[in-house]
Amino acid sequence: MLIGAQYVGRAVLVGVVALVLLGGAGCGGSVPTGAAVLEGPLEVQVSQLYITVANKSSSVLTDVRVTLIPRGRMVEFSASYSRLEPAQRRNFSYNDLKSEDGRQFNMRLYRPRAVRVTAMDNQKTPYEIVLPWG
Numbered sequence: 001m002l003i004g005a006q007y008v009g010r011a012v013l014v015g016v017v018a019l020v021l022l023g024g025a026g027c028g029g030s031v032p033t034g035a036a037v038l039e040g041p042l043e044v045q046v047s048q049l050y051i052t053v054a055n056k057s058s059s060v061l062t063d064v065r066v067t068l069i070p071r072g073r074m075v076e077f078s079a080s081y082s083r084l085e086p087a088q089r090r091n092f093s094y095n096d097l098k099s100e101d102g103r104q105f106n107m108r109l110y111r112p113r114a115v116r117v118t119a120m121d122n123q124k125t126p127y128e129i130v131l132p133w134g
Contacts (some may be wrong), residue, residue, distance in 0.1 A: 042054070062119070066097070069116060
């Protein structure tokens with residue numbers, strides 16, 4: 001049989017365990033993982049390690065550029081790839097993203113606001129996808 005302090009102590013312990021389990025359920029990071037976004041010939045998928053860009057068209061895409069836009073800052077981090085063949089996928093690591101002055105993107109220092117992917121096809125038609133971050 002529980003009396004006074006023992007009962008309160010167990011109730012507090014159960015409450016703390018519940019908060020840790022429920023509070024930690026949504027703390028897998030602020031990376032927007034999930035379904036891929038398809039816009040024209042571009043398909044973009046964001047995961048915890050990569051931003052994946054796929055060419056879903058039957059023609060070559062050139063000047064593929066992935067840009068990560070942080071919150072509240074004027075600096076943008078980007079990486080580019082010159083040519084994406086039909087049905088080809090390219091993974092851009094967060095370490096590949098650099099600012100204009102050469103600083104490497106660091107998730108601990110910058111909180112992302114959006115991911116922008118741009119590309120052009122053979123006829124110089126520009127394509128752009130902007131994904132809001134989490």
